[in-house]
Amino acid sequence: MFLMKDIVRDGDPVLRQEAADVTFPLSAEDQQLAKDLMEYLVVSQDPEQCKKYGLRAGVGLAAPQVGVSKKMASVLVPAPEEGGKSPFTDVIINPVIVSESVQMGALTEGEGCLSVDRDVPGFVPRHDRITLRYYDVNGEKHQVRLKNYPAIVCQHEIDHMHRTLFYDHINKDEPFARDDDMVMIE
Numbered sequence: 001m002f003l004m005k006d007i008v009r010d011g012d013p014v015l016r017q018e019a020a021d022v023t024f025p026l027s028a029e030d031q032q033l034a035k036d037l038m039e040y041l042v043v044s045q046d047p048e049q050c051k052k053y054g055l056r057a058g059v060g061l062a063a064p065q066v067g068v069s070k071k072m073a074s075v076l077v078p079a080p081e082e083g084g085k086s087p088f089t090d091v092i093i094n095p096v097i098v099s100e101s102v103q104m105g106a107l108t109e110g111e112g113c114l115s116v117d118r119d120v121p122g123f124v125p126r127h128d129r130i131t132l133r134y135y136d137v138n139g140e141k142h143q144v145r146l147k148n149y150p151a152i153v154c155q156h157e158i159d160h161m162h163r164t165l166f167y168d169h170i171n172k173d174e175p176f177a178r179d180d181d182m183v184m185i186e
């Protein structure tokens with residue numbers, strides 16, 4: 001199980017490397033990595049377990065963040081209300097954004113990152129809607145359309161596979177600049 005000590009922090013070159021494609025069928029090592037990446041999110045989103053293991057709760061975790069430069073990330077978007085269904089939960093492997101909306105979206109609170117131990121204020125403009133193509137741990141191909149928060153989370157994770165961190169997208173001169181048709185996401 002990953003703990004905070006296993007999470008690589010900004011400054012480590014692995015976060016600025018282009019990650020390698022994952023080959024199928026998954027090696028035993030990659031199968032375990034996928035399990036561990038998802039387990040981190042599940043445990044961290046359980047308040048009791050989160051506290052017990054001293055984790056920062058997360059909704060996504062990319063392999064480069066645990067020092068593995070591969071195109072794999074877990075995503076667990078919490079259900080909007082108690083007992084509801086998660087809008088998107090999967091381990092995305094070799095993800096490709098096949099189309100993206102012209103309209104941009106950003107989290108009103110800005111973004112953070114488990115690999116960035118500082119607050120970087122500002123809006124992180126991303127595409128409000130994307131069509132995502134990825135493989136799951138069984139090698140099954142998926143093509144899903146995501147919008148708003150799930151779309152933001154997946155773009156944040158895919159960035160980690162392409163040497164990008166959230167603050168790279170923040171406008172240096174005007175961090176809270178926004179074009180008037182940008183969707184502001186709570």
Ligand SMILES: O=CN(O)C[C@@H](CC1CCCC1)C(=O)N1NCCC[C@H]1C(=O)Nc1ccccn1
Nearest residue numbers: 057058059060061062111112113114115153156
């Ligand atoms: O690459 C992946 N990461 O760096 C983990 C990030 C991923 C999200 C950041 C913005 C979009 C995706 C993450 O989850 N966070 N960022 C740092 C601290 C907070 C935490 C978070 O948003 N937690 C959360 C939110 C809702 C419910 C439960 N927990």
Ligand code: NI
Nearest residue numbers: 112113114115
């Ligand atoms: Ni991150």
